[in-house]
Amino acid sequence: MDTMRGALERAKMLVGMEVDEESGLPPPEEQSFLDDINRNCTLNTTQRLYGFAICLAAGLTCTFLSMIVFFNPVKFGVTFTLGNLMALGSTAFLIGPKRQFDMMLDSVRIYATAMYIASIIIALFCALYVHSKLLTLLAIILEFGALVWYSLSYIPFARSIVSKVMTSCFDTDF
Numbered sequence: 102m103d104t105m106r107g108a109l110e111r112a113k114m115l116v117g118m119e120v121d122e123e124s125g126l127p128p129p130e131e132q133s134f135l136d137d138i139n140r141n142c143t144l145n146t147t148q149r150l151y152g153f154a155i156c157l158a159a160g161l162t163c164t165f166l167s168m169i170v171f172f173n174p175v176k177f178g179v180t181f182t183l184g185n186l187m188a189l190g191s192t193a194f195l196i197g198p199k200r201q202f203d204m205m206l207d208s209v210r211i212y213a214t215a216m217y218i219a220s221i222i223i224a225l226f227c228a229l230y231v232h233s234k235l236l237t238l239l240a241i242i243l244e245f246g247a248l249v250w251y252s253l254s255y256i257p258f259a260r261s262i263v264s265k266v267m268t269s270c271f272d273t274d275f
Contacts, residue, residue: 156190
């Protein structure tokens with residue numbers, strides 16, 4: 102039984118969940134707004150996994166359904182961006198909103214986060230205000246690239262490997 106409990110605790114730590122949530126709370130005078138949200142929105146492991154799966158499935162569904170309305174830039178841009186945000190937000194179910202926010206602002210991925218948020222704003226601006234199919238398509242490509250780069254920041258050495266591969270593929274002598 103201790104082996105199962107130890108394995109469960111290692112799995113929780115692997116996905117970023119607190120193993121002992123009571124000991125991890127700061128004193129009440131040092132708690133922030135996000136600490137209050139985490140404390141009031143506690144979920145057990147099963148609820149977290151269900152929330153993650155449902156939010157991720159809804160996000161991926163929105164992203165794939167956006168391809169149906171590809172030739173309408175407003176609907177496409179909004180649906181694609183909403184799907185990406187839901188898929189990104191699904192990880193908050195696993196690790197909690199405070200830890201998700203802290204990880205997004207970590208020094209390793211702060212630039213990737215800023216690029217991703219900026220690309221979301223640009224895509225929505227092009228879709229909702231400019232109504233240009235070409236600009237919306239370019240903004241969505243930029244958003245997808247920023248999402249990939251942001252996602253790679255969570256995998257150790259992934260961004261450096263991808264950078265080296267891309268450099269070697271496109272490095273030509275004229």
